[in-house]
Amino acid sequence: MFSQLSGLFSFIQLKETIEIGLRQVTNAISTFDLMSKCLVILLFFLSFTNAFAQEEKLVYQFDIKEEIAAPIWRKVQLAMDEAHEIKADVILINMNTYGGAVDAADSIRTRILNSKIPVYVLIDNNAASAGALISMACDSIFMKPGSTIGAATVVNQNGEVQAEKIQSYFREKMRATAEAKGRNPDIAEAMVDADKVVEGVSEEGKIVTLTASKAIELGFCEGEYNSPKEVLNHCGIEDYTIQKQQLTTIDVIIGLLINPAISSLLILVIFGGIYFELQSPGIGFPLIAALTAAVLYFMPLYLEGLAANWEILLFIVGLVLIALEVFVIPGFGIAGIAGISLAFLGLTLSLVGNIGFDFAPVQSSRLVEAGLIVVLSGSVSIFGSLFLAVKLFESGALSRLVLSADQRKEDGFVGTSTKEFNLIGMTGIAYTDMRPAGKVEIDGVIHDATAGAGFITKGAKVQVTSYTGAQIKVKMTNE
Numbered sequence: 001m002f003s004q005l006s007g008l009f010s011f012i013q014l015k016e017t018i019e020i021g022l023r024q025v026t027n028a029i030s031t032f033d034l035m036s037k038c039l040v041i042l043l044f045f046l047s048f049t050n051a052f053a054q055e056e057k058l059v060y061q062f063d064i065k066e067e068i069a070a071p072i073w074r075k076v077q078l079a080m081d082e083a084h085e086i087k088a089d090v091i092l093i094n095m096n097t098y099g100g101a102v103d104a105a106d107s108i109r110t111r112i113l114n115s116k117i118p119v120y121v122l123i124d125n126n127a128a129s130a131g132a133l134i135s136m137a138c139d140s141i142f143m144k145p146g147s148t149i150g151a152a153t154v155v156n157q158n159g160e161v162q163a164e165k166i167q168s169y170f171r172e173k174m175r176a177t178a179e180a181k182g183r184n185p186d187i188a189e190a191m192v193d194a195d196k197v198v199e200g201v202s203e204e205g206k207i208v209t210l211t212a213s214k215a216i217e218l219g220f221c222e223g224e225y226n227s228p229k230e231v232l233n234h235c236g237i238e239d240y241t242i243q244k245q246q247l248t249t250i251d252v253i254i255g256l257l258i259n260p261a262i263s264s265l266l267i268l269v270i271f272g273g274i275y276f277e278l279q280s281p282g283i284g285f286p287l288i289a290a291l292t293a294a295v296l297y298f299m300p301l302y303l304e305g306l307a308a309n310w311e312i313l314l315f316i317v318g319l320v321l322i323a324l325e326v327f328v329i330p331g332f333g334i335a336g337i338a339g340i341s342l343a344f345l346g347l348t349l350s351l352v353g354n355i356g357f358d359f360a361p362v363q364s365s366r367l368v369e370a371g372l373i374v375v376l377s378g379s380v381s382i383f384g385s386l387f388l389a390v391k392l393f394e395s396g397a398l399s400r401l402v403l404s405a406d407q408r409k410e411d412g413f414v415g416t417s418t419k420e421f422n423l424i425g426m427t428g429i430a431y432t433d434m435r436p437a438g439k440v441e442i443d444g445v446i447h448d449a450t451a452g453a454g455f456i457t458k459g460a461k462v463q464v465t466s467y468t469g470a471q472i473k474v475k476m477t478n479e
Helices: 002-053 070-085 102-113 130-136 164-180 185-190 212-217 228-234 249-257 260-278 285-303 309-327 334-349 364-394 397-401 419-423
Strands: 057-064 090-097 119-128 140-143 148-150 209-211 240-244 427-430 437-442 445-451 461-468 471-476
Touching: 057 070, 057 228, 070 090, 070 102, 070 249, 090 130, 090 228, 102 130, 102 164, 119 130, 119 228, 130 148, 130 164, 140 212, 164 185, 209 212, 249 260, 249 285, 260 285, 260 364, 285 309, 309 334, 334 364, 419 461, 437 461
Parallel strands: 057 090, 057 240, 090 119, 119 140, 119 148, 445 471
Antiparallel strands: 148 209, 427 437, 427 461, 437 445, 461 471
């Protein structure tokens, strides 16, 4: 009986223990469930806050409002690099240009097409010629009221239409760019080719230029807006920060130096300085000016990847050959011609974007333009230096540096005596040791003289061989 009661008591204790354990597990589960719910709520709140914070977009903005040339190509490179570096969400270009160089425009177009960041352009008044090509490379085109885009026929600086070879190249570039961005390639081609007929848009003999409303109608423009703010709102970007391009002083200076007009002035200084230096002995200000101009000419072109080491070397070798022709080799021949040719070639090739001896990326018009800049600048410099050299020393303050007085016989001026010429062939003795200069005695008269070769001891017999540069020259004789 006792054992049965003991077993019952043990069973009751076990039951109570199990119930306590179950209650503890239940409480633990409830606590865990509460914590889980709190954690879920916290994670939801954090994700919501993060999503809200990420709604703000970073917009990078820069301007293209100059002639399309080397300086603006450099500016675009800097802008695109910075936009990708700061991980901008959108790049916005403010454009107002009449166009410019084909090679620079093609480089900008390629850089925009390869951008990993969407690029929008807002045309403020003009996107003509090269500007039209650059605009079509952008993901979206927006125009201010009254703006136009088109008129992309390639012309020279005088407004004359370039050869068909150049037109064909630019025409296909326009077409390919339009195709890449889903725009009508026939309209893009008609902006270059007056013979291209697009029904409802252009007729034969007319170059296409589109207004903002017409561009919207034809799908070349996404909208007509007055400001970047309106453009961004159209794109669904309402919360954003705009970071505008800020060029450093160094960037501005380099951009100025690679301007074709400044390059021409530097070439003037280079050749003018070399010419004036050759007219005077020693090293002076003209040479320093020429070297400084050469550094300013080549340095920015080298930094931009236009001037290669071998092109700069061509210029240096050319100057060395010119110096040899002037100071060492008599007359003017192969060395001088080769030197001038190499110097001009080095200056010309440094202005164009050839890759080694591959000139495929360079338009023939650009190569001709670079050659004309160098040839004309060099010619103006040389002939201008000749003219200035005369005018500067004929009048004004510099005229005092030139001896212009006449030394007339009636005023007491006499020329060098010619009686020493009569001594040629006569003999005498060395009055002093001649090492090689010394004195000789001829017919009882002592004269200053120089030994033509070697040394002559005092008392040796000598004979006069010549009289040049107011100097008697003698040699030993056994007569």
